[in-house]
Amino acid sequence: MTATTHRRLRTEIPGPASRALQRRRARAVAAGLSSVLPVYVTSAEGGLLTDADGNTLIDLGSGIAVTNVGHSAPAVVDRVREQAGRFTHTCFMVAPYEGYVRVCEELAELTPGEHEKRSVLFNSGAEAVENAVKIARVATGRQAVVVFDHAYHGRTNLTMALTAKSVPYKHGFGPFAPEVYRVPGSYPFRDAPGRTGEQAAAAAIDRIEKQVGADAVAAVVIEPVQGEGGFVEPAPGFLPALSRWCTRHGVVLVADEVQTGFCRTGDWFACEHENVIPDLVATAKGIAAGLPLAAVTGRAELLDAVPPGGLGGTYGGNPVACAAALGAIETMRADDLAGAARGIGGTVLPRLRALAAETGVIGDVRGRGAMLAAEFVVPGGTEPDPAAAGRVAAACHAAGVVVLTCGTYGNVLRLLPPLSLPADLLDEGLSVLEHAVRQEAAR
Numbered sequence: 001m002t003a004t005t006h007r008r009l010r011t012e013i014p015g016p017a018s019r020a021l022q023r024r025r026a027r028a029v030a031a032g033l034s035s036v037l038p039v040y041v042t043s044a045e046g047g048l049l050t051d052a053d054g055n056t057l058i059d060l061g062s063g064i065a066v067t068n069v070g071h072s073a074p075a076v077v078d079r080v081r082e083q084a085g086r087f088t089h090t091c092f093m094v095a096p097y098e099g100y101v102r103v104c105e106e107l108a109e110l111t112p113g114e115h116e117k118r119s120v121l122f123n124s125g126a127e128a129v130e131n132a133v134k135i136a137r138v139a140t141g142r143q144a145v146v147v148f149d150h151a152y153h154g155r156t157n158l159t160m161a162l163t164a165k166s167v168p169y170k171h172g173f174g175p176f177a178p179e180v181y182r183v184p185g186s187y188p189f190r191d192a193p194g195r196t197g198e199q200a201a202a203a204a205i206d207r208i209e210k211q212v213g214a215d216a217v218a219a220v221v222i223e224p225v226q227g228e229g230g231f232v233e234p235a236p237g238f239l240p241a242l243s244r245w246c247t248r249h250g251v252v253l254v255a256d257e258v259q260t261g262f263c264r265t266g267d268w269f270a271c272e273h274e275n276v277i278p279d280l281v282a283t284a285k286g287i288a289a290g291l292p293l294a295a296v297t298g299r300a301e302l303l304d305a306v307p308p309g310g311l312g313g314t315y316g317g318n319p320v321a322c323a324a325a326l327g328a329i330e331t332m333r334a335d336d337l338a339g340a341a342r343g344i345g346g347t348v349l350p351r352l353r354a355l356a357a358e359t360g361v362i363g364d365v366r367g368r369g370a371m372l373a374a375e376f377v378v379p380g381g382t383e384p385d386p387a388a389a390g391r392v393a394a395a396c397h398a399a400g401v402v403v404l405t406c407g408t409y410g411n412v413l414r415l416l417p418p419l420s421l422p423a424d425l426l427d428e429g430l431s432v433l434e435h436a437v438r439q440e441a442a443r
């Protein structure tokens, strides 16, 4: 079979085979789970998804920032096959294996900071964030957790409490875990003009000190660039100021790098951009190219504060998922995918900025590396326009380009291409997006 290398629409999107599967799905799969674009995928490689109708679509979403190395990177596929052929599970808590240890060694080397580190592996980003909080609480003997406006940390009970947005993530699912305190962050497009990162941090810190008390805080949990909340990059200086405050008060700084990690923002981890060294880092998504794997990595004295048996789970650090992670990390290193991410940003940002200036429907263009966004507004101001973002996304989907939306107001179109996406497909995907935005502006 020869690999498909270009976008090709054989039917409308979704086509008849996907629609038939969608009808079966409605009778078998819970309605609470929705899909951005109900085309049923039969294969994926080289930045293209092939669906049940034989359409090939350009993927600018990477399964929400997961397939950073592509959908079927050879090093991942080979290592997964090899490991699955040897054994698929023993449970690391029953009888361990080397792959787990190797992933933890890699995490110690790749995450920011030269200090002594330990890691523990889990299955999902939410599980990693939740365990980072458990570790911080045991290590500090404190309970309070500080999170930010627009934050997203997951869907489990504790991480729902950490997540800001009610519908669809929290509404009806309470009661939520206690001792979670939300403070304002830094959202340059929506903050007072000229507000610096230091000023935003001072406001957050003032709130924490007045309403919680520094000595009650176990952890500050923060996404260095917010993901689901709108690809919000804080003003320079915000993260370093928070980090200094955490150090001064013995508060554990937890960086949620679930979406930003593994070369997505042009560095291995987004914290590196301002030389911030978190005490704990939660990772998932890009770590294993789609196999379920997540980690908490951080200061040895914090992780080792939890007594044996206090952390774990049946599947955490599954050997096949670890093999995938080692293949993904090998690919990121060998192919300099952090550099590739910077290259993608260098291509996309100027085109989005020109499009914003030309059309007026985009109020802000932002992002770093291959984590890029356009925030749609009613022209002339900052009023969010989620309907415009939705129509543009739908037009891209109909034309065979997978884009995602996000944001507290649902008005942010985000691009998360595989870092290995060929330049011609990125160019073509952007052309489709530009056309869709011009159509929107002409409505």
Ligand code: PLZ
Pocket: 064, 123, 124, 125, 126, 127, 129, 152, 153, 154, 155, 223, 227, 228, 256, 257, 258, 259, 260, 284, 285
């Ligand atoms: N932290 C920063 O982005 C997952 C979730 C999509 P899990 N983001 C995509 C959805 O609607 O469920 C995410 C994240 C950040 C934590 C998580 C949670 O990671 O692997 O989905 O549990």
